[in-house]
Amino acid sequence: MGRLSGRVALVTGAGRGIGAATAKRLAEEGARVTLADLDLEGCERVAQEITKLELPDAALSEDGKLRALALKCDVSTSQSVQETVDRTLETFGRLDILVNNAGILRDNLLFKMSDDDWDQVVNVHLRGAFLCARAAQKPMVEQKYGRIISLSSTSALGNRGQANYSAVKAGLQGLTRTLAIELGPFGITANAVAPGFIDTDMTRATAKRLGLTPEAFQAGVSQHIPLRRVGQPSEVASVIAFLASDDASYVSGQVIYIAGGPVGVLN
Numbered sequence: 001m002g003r004l005s006g007r008v009a010l011v012t013g014a015g016r017g018i019g020a021a022t023a024k025r026l027a028e029e030g031a032r033v034t035l036a037d038l039d040l041e042g043c044e045r046v047a048q049e050i051t052k053l054e055l056p057d058a059a060l061s062e063d064g065k066l067r068a069l070a071l072k073c074d075v076s077t078s079q080s081v082q083e084t085v086d087r088t089l090e091t092f093g094r095l096d097i098l099v100n101n102a103g104i105l106r107d108n109l110l111f112k113m114s115d116d117d118w119d120q121v122v123n124v125h126l127r128g129a130f131l132c133a134r135a136a137q138k139p140m141v142e143q144k145y146g147r148i149i150s151l152s153s154t155s156a157l158g159n160r161g162q163a164n165y166s167a168v169k170a171g172l173q174g175l176t177r178t179l180a181i182e183l184g185p186f187g188i189t190a191n192a193v194a195p196g197f198i199d200t201d202m203t204r205a206t207a208k209r210l211g212l213t214p215e216a217f218q219a220g221v222s223q224h225i226p227l228r229r230v231g232q233p234s235e236v237a238s239v240i241a242f243l244a245s246d247d248a249s250y251v252s253g254q255v256i257y258i259a260g261g262p263v264g265v266l267n
């Protein structure tokens with residue numbers, strides 16, 4: 001029996017990167033998973049990989065086959081989010097774990113940051129997490145069980161060129177604490193993980209924007225990380241899986257930094 005056998009998870013932004021690694025990890029631990037992303041093809045690819053995993057029988061749905069459902073979803077749109085939650089309930093019958101992972105970057109120094117740069121980042125990260133949590137809490141409250149895990153970031157503490165991103169990642173910490181307070185009486189926990197530098201398309205795109213190869217960018221960043229290396233998506237997924245499991249049954253309203261060292265310390 002996997003640690004998440006019988007559980008159903010919804011992971012946003014699951015088409016690649018941390019979301020894909022998280023969906024796979026939750027499935028490996030026995031959960032059935034809805035993968036929701038703007039990028040449907042990415043989700044279908046990850047869903048196929050999950051379907052091929054050797055999993056405990058309890059991870060199978062009623063038809064004995066479906067372990068992963070790939071859906072196109074825009075987390076910033078109320079209707080799209082509701083449809084995603086409805087399809088998850090129709091397919092798997094319940095919803096136990098929500099991972100608010102979908103994200104974008106629109107970095108720029110404040111004086112060059114456009115209204116659009118601000119609005120898009122707020123809409124995907126903050127509005128998206130709000131819409132998903134609001135839609136997911138309904139079945140979770142009925143079940144008297146739920147786990148909501150949101151992706152914050154070390155940028156929540158402030159980062160040059162990221163006024164928009166830093167604000168939403170700090171906002172997600174406030175949202176997390178408030179969800180923990182409001183939903184705790186219904187057996188629902190809410191926590192956040194705050195990664196530092198993780199090797200994904202998101203950070204590779206930043207390297208490109210700065211005119212660096214991903215390897216050169218990572219080597220430079222690594223010098224300031226106590227563990228002297230950047231993180232991998234699987235190293236975030238494993239912490240999310242812990243928070244999603246009953247091993248974390250009394251942990252709520254917390255932010256766990258996953259940054260290869262204490263945050264804000266340069267070594």
Ligand code: NAP
Nearest residue numbers: 013017018037038074075101102103153195197198200202
């Ligand atoms: P990523 O590789 O860029 O993947 C993000 C995924 O989210 C993409 O598949 C993207 O789809 C999807 N997405 C974007 N907007 C969406 C929307 N409106 N609705 C649904 N899906 C949407 O990013 P990542 O590095 O894995 O990051 C995942 C999360 O971790 C983000 O919240 C990020 O802020 C956070 N994080 C990352 C790092 C890091 O170092 N990588 C550090 C701290 C926190 P498209 O491809 O179609 O845009």
